[in-house]
Amino acid sequence: MATESTSVEGRSSKRARPRAVLEHDQRLDRIRADLMRLDLAPHVLDLELYGYTILPEVKPPAFCDQLRETILKLGEEDRIAGRRIPLAGADGQSYLVTWLLARDPIFEAAVMAEKPLALITYLMGESCQISSNHGHVRVCGDPPQGLHTDAPLVAAPIPSAPVASNMMWVLDDFSEEAGATLVVPGSHRQLVHPGPSAAKAAVSITARKGSVIVFNGNLWHGAGARTLPGERVGMTVYFNRMYIRPQEDLNAVISDEAIARNPPRFAHLVGRNNPYPAREYAFFNPKGYPYFEPTQDRFG
Numbered sequence: 001m002a003t004e005s006t007s008v009e010g011r012s013s014k015r016a017r018p019r020a021v022l023e024h025d026q027r028l029d030r031i032r033a034d035l036m037r038l039d040l041a042p043h044v045l046d047l048e049l050y051g052y053t054i055l056p057e058v059k060p061p062a063f064c065d066q067l068r069e070t071i072l073k074l075g076e077e078d079r080i081a082g083r084r085i086p087l088a089g090a091d092g093q094s095y096l097v098t099w100l101l102a103r104d105p106i107f108e109a110a111v112m113a114e115k116p117l118a119l120i121t122y123l124m125g126e127s128c129q130i131s132s133n134h135g136h137v138r139v140c141g142d143p144p145q146g147l148h149t150d151a152p153l154v155a156a157p158i159p160s161a162p163v164a165s166n167m168m169w170v171l172d173d174f175s176e177e178a179g180a181t182l183v184v185p186g187s188h189r190q191l192v193h194p195g196p197s198a199a200k201a202a203v204s205i206t207a208r209k210g211s212v213i214v215f216n217g218n219l220w221h222g223a224g225a226r227t228l229p230g231e232r233v234g235m236t237v238y239f240n241r242m243y244i245r246p247q248e249d250l251n252a253v254i255s256d257e258a259i260a261r262n263p264p265r266f267a268h269l270v271g272r273n274n275p276y277p278a279r280e281y282a283f284f285n286p287k288g289y290p291y292f293e294p295t296q297d298r299f300g
Contacts (some may be wrong), residue, residue: 019176026295031122035118051186051215051218064169068171072135074103076096087137092139098132120214126299127242130250130271131239137233146220150217151218152162157191161298165215165216166217168234171232178226180232184221189218239269273287274289
């Protein structure tokens with residue numbers, strides 16, 4: 001195995017070390033540099049202690065208004081086409097709007113927002129990918145969503161390095177009455193799925209419109225019941241490890257034009273660089289070869 005010497009801020013080594021070790025340390029250095037540059041250290045502490053954190057005013061109000069309006073417009077298109085997905089049973093009015101990233105360029109700007117993406121990278125590593133991008137419209141009178149983790153197909157004990165994590169865009173003020181996201185702080189450390197009594201320990205997240213909530217996928221969470229008139233809109237960007245099957249096959253629907261107008265990482269996030277599935281008669285997609293080793297550690 002090839003070896004090199006390394007020197008990084010605050011420490012140095014004159015002895016040769018394996019390349020894989022060097023690459024691991026370099027990933028850590030890149031992640032740390034981004035977190036410090038963006039003043040995100042307090043949010044990392046929140047993620048470690050509580051399993052979630054709230055980033056205020058990530059984008060201007062006008063951007064959030066446009067996100068909200070676009071989600072509602074696409075939701076109406078889905079209703080007319082007969083493909084709206086209910087969130088509260090056949091009798092409920094709450095619904096999900098799917099495949100957002102493939103339906104309007106504004107969602108590209110949201111998924112690439114620097115601060116929430118840096119925190120997702122801390123949780124999931126540089127090689128993580130987008131599993132789905134959904135709008136969530138919660139309507140007054142519908143029941144709350146059951147508490148869950150974002151590892152629904154994983155048997156307990158859930159891996160301590162989360163297989164999925166989320167950023168939730170707050171497009172209307174979140175409060176208990178508004179039907180905000182419910183969480184059980186610290187539950188990401190339990191490494192099990194919530195039981196029937198977990199709801200007794202849940203608290204409602206309070207966040208202003210324009211905030212982004214980033215949370216560890218092992219956190220017990222779910223949407224609360226809205227008791228105020230009207231509806232609240234939120235938007236999730238759901239990330240998974242590149243070895244986990246995504247909810248949406250974004251690589252099949254994201255255009256080359258969208259790839260070209262975004263930073264290089266966007267291509268990886270939507271699955272362009274995943275080694276699998278193979279194309280034609282190859283064993284794997286050669287664009288994914290550099291990620292075989294990085295995915296072996298939490299920050300791969």
